[in-house]
Amino acid sequence: MSTARLEYNGQSWDFPVIEGTEKEHGIDISELRSKTGLITLDEGYGNTGSCQSAITYIDGDIGILRYRGYPIEQLAEHSTFVETAWLVIYGQLPTEKQRQRFSDLLTKYAMIHESMRNHFQGFPTNAPPMAILSAMINAIGCFTPEVLGSDNELNFEENAARLLSQVRSIAAATFKMNAGQPMMYPRPEYKYAENFLHMMFSVPNARITPDPEVARALNQFLILHADHEQNCSTSTVRMVASSGANMYASVSAGVSALWGPLHGGANVAVVEMLEDIRKSGMTPQVYMEKVKDKNSNLRLMGFGHRVYRNFDPRSRILQKAADIILTKLKINDPLLDIARHLEDVALSDSYFVDRKLYPNVDFYSGIILRAIGIPLNMFTVMFAIGRMPGWIANYKEIHDATRLKINRPRQIYTGELIRDYIPRDQRM
Numbered sequence: 223m224s225t226a227r228l229e230y231n232g233q234s235w236d237f238p239v240i241e242g243t244e245k246e247h248g249i250d251i252s253e254l255r256s257k258t259g260l261i262t263l264d265e266g267y268g269n270t271g272s273c274q275s276a277i278t279y280i281d282g283d284i285g286i287l288r289y290r291g292y293p294i295e296q297l298a299e300h301s302t303f304v305e306t307a308w309l310v311i312y313g314q315l316p317t318e319k320q321r322q323r324f325s326d327l328l329t330k331y332a333m334i335h336e337s338m339r340n341h342f343q344g345f346p347t348n349a350p351p352m353a354i355l356s357a358m359i360n361a362i363g364c365f366t367p368e369v370l371g372s373d374n375e376l377n378f379e380e381n382a383a384r385l386l387s388q389v390r391s392i393a394a395a396t397f398k399m400n401a402g403q404p405m406m407y408p409r410p411e412y413k414y415a416e417n418f419l420h421m422m423f424s425v426p427n428a429r430i431t432p433d434p435e436v437a438r439a440l441n442q443f444l445i446l447h448a449d450h451e452q453n454c455s456t457s458t459v460r461m462v463a464s465s466g467a468n469m470y471a472s473v474s475a476g477v478s479a480l481w482g483p484l485h486g487g488a489n490v491a492v493v494e495m496l497e498d499i500r501k502s503g504m505t506p507q508v509y510m511e512k513v514k515d516k517n518s519n520l521r522l523m524g525f526g527h528r529v530y531r532n533f534d535p536r537s538r539i540l541q542k543a544a545d546i547i548l549t550k551l552k553i554n555d556p557l558l559d560i561a562r563h564l565e566d567v568a569l570s571d572s573y574f575v576d577r578k579l580y581p582n583v584d585f586y587s588g589i590i591l592r593a594i595g596i597p598l599n600m601f602t603v604m605f606a607i608g609r610m611p612g613w614i615a616n617y618k619e620i621h622d623a624t625r626l627k628i629n630r631p632r633q634i635y636t637g638e639l640i641r642d643y644i645p646r647d648q649r650m
């Protein structure tokens with residue numbers, strides 16, 4: 223085993239270097255503090271491996287993304303979201319029997335508890351859908367106390383299926399509440415994506431027949447979002463799970479983390495940016511000058527990534543998928559032209575080239591969601607539905623660990639030194 227040597231204050235220590243299956247190397251500093259009294263400082267965790275994980279592999283320098291070893295391009299082309307979810311959670315492509323069993327569980331649990339429907343009435347009709355989603359995922363746990371906290375294999379599968387299935391029912395119910403329409407019950411004859419489209423767009427007196435092309439685009443969108451190793455929300459799920467919290471509580475926290483505009487909320491920010499450019503009549507070049515102006519605080523949303531210093535492979539697939547679905551549905555979306563134009567400008571501009579900023583997953587995904595008919599305020603919820611398998615799989619890695627170890631980082635304290643309490647009447 224190779225080691226890395228640390229020298230400090232005239233002393234030296236050797237630390238093991240861990241090698242991953244793709245020959246990535248990391249210095250194992252788990253004994254750093256006990257041996258040296260030192261800790262590491264890495265704000266934003268850009269250089270810190272928080273765990274060893276067998277789920278997703280990313281090579282950000284060349285733009286590779288694989289779930290359980292399978293290239294994202296092959297899964298997006300040939301798989302379905304449910305099959306990919308099973309793969310991400312359990313590590314193998316399911317056999318026909320395993321797929322059917324999981325599918326049956328998704329159907330069995332598609333309907334949310336009837337009392338949960340009343341919870342929606344407690345929210346203002348314009349409440350942010352991500353707030354509702356996070357709250358409702360925790361609520362699922364309250365309605366299934368018999369499975370909370372229990373850790374046998376069967377309960378895990380039931381919990382995973384219930385969560386994966388009901389997240390889409392909750393999302394559709396949130397949309398209905400927003401739209402002032404009655405909530406629709408799921409239908410057992412539909413597959414995952416079709417059922418979601420039905421619950422979103424059917425009304426009691428006019429049922430839609432889900433369009434297979436739209437369902438395919440939705441499947442692709444969900445597959446591409448299914449996991450992305452230790453991003454902000456997934457790390458949050460693992461952090462919460464490490465305390466022994468149940469799957470629903472852990473994933474609910476992940477939803478909150480995903481909400482922010484630098485993470486899942488970027489898919490909303492991209493469309494808002496494209497709309498602003500369209501409405502103002504500004505050229506993409508002019509917008510770019512504003513982005514590059516350090517005083518403007520503007521970012522080119524949907525560009526850049528902490529891990530990818532090259533094309534995000536998901537953005538290439540989504541760009542193609544956007545073209546296909548818009549053509550099939552005969553939609554001419556001016557935002558797609560603006561997006562393409564911005565990308566062209568960015569890819570030949572030294573500001574973006576030097577900083578290795580390329581389109582990420584959010585740059586084109588909003589165009590697809592618009593074409594499907596998903597309203598802007600539901601975009602990040604769609605990301606959350608897609609990310610569910612990754613969160614569940616990461617929860618499972620923590621849950622299956624032989625010894626539960628709470629995630630508890632250290633800090634470098636920069637506050638006041640010890641001082642005495644000042645009585646209220648003596649304070650300046």
Ligand code: CMC
Pocket residue numbers: 450453483484485486488513520521522523524525526527528529577579582583584
């Ligand atoms: N537009 C303009 N400049 C940018 C952008 C951008 N989108 N992204 C990074 N930069 C600049 C940044 O100003 C900095 O410049 P300088 O070195 O002159 O100070 C340099 O590039 C490095 O930026 P950083 O913020 O240190 O990079 P990071 O790795 O911490 O941030 C990021 C990654 C995704 C938060 C950032 O690129 C960003 O804010 N992008 C826009 C938001 C976005 O699209 N987020 C979705 C991420 S993908 C989906 C997901 O996983 O959630």
